[in-house]
Amino acid sequence: MDKDRLDPWGEGFIGSYERLHNEFGIERLDALIPRFKRPSLHIARKIDFGHRDLGRVLDAIDNDKPYAVMSGIKPSGDFHLGTKMTADDMIYFQSLSKRSKVYYCIADVEAYNDNGLSFAESSKTAVRNVADILALGLDPERAVVYKQSEEIRVMRLSTIFSSSVTNNMLKAIYGERRIGLYLSALIQAGDILMPQLPEFGGPKPVLVPVGADQDPHIRLTRDLANAYRSDFGFIPPSSIYHRLNRGLDGGPKMSKRVPGSSFTLDEAPASAVKTTLASFTGGRPTVEEQRRLGGEADKCPIYDLYLFHFALEDEYAKRVYDECYGGIRMCGECKQELAKIVKGYLEEHRRRRESLMKDAEELLAKSRKALAAAR
Amino acid sequence: MDKDRLDPWGEGFIGSYERLHNEFGIERLDALIPRFKRPSLHIARKIDFGHRDLGRVLDAIDNDKPYAVMSGIKPSGDFHLGTKMTADDMIYFQSLSKRSKVYYCIADVEAYNDNGLSFAESSKTAVRNVADILALGLDPERAVVYKQSEEIRVMRLSTIFSSSVTNNMLKAIYGERRIGLYLSALIQAGDILMPQLPEFGGPKPVLVPVGADQDPHIRLTRDLANAYRSDFGFIPPSSIYHRLNRGLDGGPKMSKRVPGSSFTLDEAPASAVKTTLASFTGGRPTVEEQRRLGGEADKCPIYDLYLFHFALEDEYAKRVYDECYGGIRMCGECKQELAKIVKGYLEEHRRRRESLMKDAEELLAKSRKALAAAR
Numbered sequence: 001m002d003k004d005r006l007d008p009w010g011e012g013f014i015g016s017y018e019r020l021h022n023e024f025g026i027e028r029l030d031a032l033i034p035r036f037k038r039p040s041l042h043i044a045r046k047i048d049f050g051h052r053d054l055g056r057v058l059d060a061i062d063n064d065k066p067y068a069v070m071s072g073i074k075p076s077g078d079f080h081l082g083t084k085m086t087a088d089d090m091i092y093f094q095s096l097s098k099r100s101k102v103y104y105c106i107a108d109v110e111a112y113n114d115n116g117l118s119f120a121e122s123s124k125t126a127v128r129n130v131a132d133i134l135a136l137g138l139d140p141e142r143a144v145v146y147k148q149s150e151e152i153r154v155m156r157l158s159t160i161f162s163s164s165v166t167n168n169m170l171k172a173i174y175g176e177r178r179i180g181l182y183l184s185a186l187i188q189a190g191d192i193l194m195p196q197l198p199e200f201g202g203p204k205p206v207l208v209p210v211g212a213d214q215d216p217h218i219r220l221t222r223d224l225a226n227a228y229r230s231d232f233g234f235i236p237p238s239s240i241y242h243r244l245n246r247g248l249d250g251g252p253k254m255s256k257r258v259p260g261s262s263f264t265l266d267e268a269p270a271s272a273v274k275t276t277l278a279s280f281t282g283g284r285p286t287v288e289e290q291r292r293l294g295g296e297a298d299k300c301p302i303y304d305l306y307l308f309h310f311a312l313e314d315e316y317a318k319r320v321y322d323e324c325y326g327g328i329r330m331c332g333e334c335k336q337e338l339a340k341i342v343k344g345y346l347e348e349h350r351r352r353r354e355s356l357m358k359d360a361e362e363l364l365a366k367s368r369k370a371l372a373a374a375r
Numbered sequence: 376m377d378k379d380r381l382d383p384w385g386e387g388f389i390g391s392y393e394r395l396h397n398e399f400g401i402e403r404l405d406a407l408i409p410r411f412k413r414p415s416l417h418i419a420r421k422i423d424f425g426h427r428d429l430g431r432v433l434d435a436i437d438n439d440k441p442y443a444v445m446s447g448i449k450p451s452g453d454f455h456l457g458t459k460m461t462a463d464d465m466i467y468f469q470s471l472s473k474r475s476k477v478y479y480c481i482a483d484v485e486a487y488n489d490n491g492l493s494f495a496e497s498s499k500t501a502v503r504n505v506a507d508i509l510a511l512g513l514d515p516e517r518a519v520v521y522k523q524s525e526e527i528r529v530m531r532l533s534t535i536f537s538s539s540v541t542n543n544m545l546k547a548i549y550g551e552r553r554i555g556l557y558l559s560a561l562i563q564a565g566d567i568l569m570p571q572l573p574e575f576g577g578p579k580p581v582l583v584p585v586g587a588d589q590d591p592h593i594r595l596t597r598d599l600a601n602a603y604r605s606d607f608g609f610i611p612p613s614s615i616y617h618r619l620n621r622g623l624d625g626g627p628k629m630s631k632r633v634p635g636s637s638f639t640l641d642e643a644p645a646s647a648v649k650t651t652l653a654s655f656t657g658g659r660p661t662v663e664e665q666r667r668l669g670g671e672a673d674k675c676p677i678y679d680l681y682l683f684h685f686a687l688e689d690e691y692a693k694r695v696y697d698e699c700y701g702g703i704r705m706c707g708e709c710k711q712e713l714a715k716i717v718k719g720y721l722e723e724h725r726r727r728r729e730s731l732m733k734d735a736e737e738l739l740a741k742s743r744k745a746l747a748a749a750r
Binding site for chain 1: 487489525527535541545553554555559562
């Protein structure tokens with residue numbers, strides 16, 4: 001792998017988060033934190049660590065101006081915890097103003113390309129995925145959900161972009177890749193810029209919450225927004241970056257492609273419990289050493305789960321952290337404790353999702369109608 | 376330029392037509408000519424010289440089975456004589472059976488990309504372009520006209536294809552090109568394969584009449600049809616190749632991009648007359664030499680015009696040819712003679728087109744409705 005570039009299709013190699021500021025120009029979030037009246041868990045805990053032009057979105061919020069929040073999911077399986085990270089940010093930024101609007105993309109073309117899923121299969125998964133984000137708190141009143149395979153505007157934009165983007169520009173951002181990946185990057189740029197088309201109210205700030213390794217897509221899209229400003233009036237999209245949830249398998253991130261790296265929100269609680277208990281940790285080789293030296297929560301995917309998702313009280317998260325480094329908390333019991341929370345969470349999430357399946361279908365139908373009418 | 380490859384976006388360099396059979400495997404048309412009850416002017420005069428799998432289409436005609444004829448136009452200007460070549464073949468093959476159906480693509484995405492034309496501008500040109508093909512004889516009852524920018528199926532197919540096509544495959548066919556050109560090739564493959572989707576009756580023979588330099592697109596599309604046979608049941612499309620109408624400027628082909636290389640069917644007759652009279656010819660440097668050695672009709676774009684378009688009687692075309700080589704016919708008078716025919720033709724064509732503008736709009740509206748219903 002090319003260590004000089006971030007690979008949005010890769011295993012989540014980042015190097016260090018520091019490097020993202022110094023080498024790639026992602027701005028630090030710290031200076032903006034005072035602007036949040038009630039910072040989200042991700043922001044307060046510095047899980048969200050960087051941004052590009054987030055100030056523009058905060059200005060819109062402060063001045064009661066419209067803005068969009070754009071995200072999506074590849075319906076190649078169920079919602080896993082990595083996807084939840086992005087969804088949590090999206091939902092938080094939707095909640096900050098009545099002028100927000102979420103654009104959520106069901107990336108079924110990519111699911112076909114990468115996973116061989118038919119559009120019909122994707123369609124079924126999509127309903128469950130939408131129910132998942134509703135269960136996480138999305139307000140359906142200010143959201144549009146669309147399928148990539150049905151949104152001619154996205155395709156049109158990506159084709160338009162392909163005419164001006166040079167191979168060198170793509171190679172500089174992504175390295176030498178298959179044309180299919182280049183095209184999928186251009187389609188994502190279309191997804192991100194669509195909310196600024198005239199039929200959706202024209203140019204406006206758009207926020208894209210992403211994992212740190214997805215920055216290449218943001219850079220490409222910002223370049224394209226500038227290149228097509230005179231044609232479309234595009235404002236370069238803003239982004240906010242969250243740290244990657246380490247894989248439970250010990251890899252750098254959770255991935256649908258890596259079994260055992262995560263569990264999904266749809267998984268049977270017993271199975272998620274098993275994955276949790278089997279997880280890699282930041283523990284020492286022996287109990288004796290761990291008592292003596294303490295564990296390493298900062299390298300531990302189990303601690304990530306506490307911090308990013310399941311220890312909602314700051315005090316609780318801090319206690320887990322301190323007990324780990326203090327050599328008081330052993331990995332076995334720590335995982336058992338988490339597994340219990342996970343089980344309860346998944347049971348509750350499933351209940352909520354099941355009760356929202358009809359709402360998900362309605363949101364999809366309503367969105368389709370609204371998109372067809374917006375010409 | 377890379378002389379080992381054909382360049383569908385280039386100036387029409389072919390080398391020799393012989394080479395297309397030997398190096399690129401385009402089959403000779405000769406063996407199939409007896410199968411035509413009333414061969415078209417292009418076929419009878421060997422202007423159509425080659426094909427791939429045309430037998431499959433002729434079988435469909437003989438057995439009263441459905442087949443499609445696919446072509447299109449980039450609405451970046453008016454119909455010129457090079458476009459007419461393809462349209463003539465398309466209309467001829469439509470006329471051979473009641474089971475035929477024409478799919479005609481208005482390539483407005485390419486017009487935007489290559490020429491900066493807005494979709495609204497393209498839309499206006501499109502109506503006139505469609506009136507042109509109606510005036511040339513298209514039967515609107517068995518034709519569907521669509522805009523590339525509105526046909527999600529084409530976009531979907533091209534995206535799907537992009538996932539499996541390798542950079543090496545594209546480089547082998549097209550050489551190292553901009554990603555935008557690769558994508559436009561994949562979109563054309565989508566255009567050509569769309570008529571075989573289930574909503575259009577499923578797999579069937581599809582004929583694509585093209586100029587000789589467009590074979591790379593055919594090869595790519597045939598490769599993709601084979602690659603996706605198990606998913607879609609695609610039958611590799613058939614093709615028929617016509618010789619390129621030499622440019623009146625002395626270049627290898629007529630092109631919208633080369634002023635003076637052609638005139639359009641929409642041009643004021645006086646202007647087309649001027650272009651004709653200014654044309655490069657296969658004549659000798661002096662009248663004396665031409666009387667002594669004869670002209671060279673085989674190298675003359677003016678003779679191409681007689682042969683390909685305007686000398687409808689074989690006897691007349693033969694007389695022009697013989698008088699040229701016999702040193703009897705001088706270029707000046709030959710051009711004057713042609714200019715008179717051109718003038719009459721354009722006046723008549725314009726009358727017919729104007730009377731068909733409403734029909735063109737109706738065909739576009741009817742097609743849009745049919746395409747929206749075909750889901």
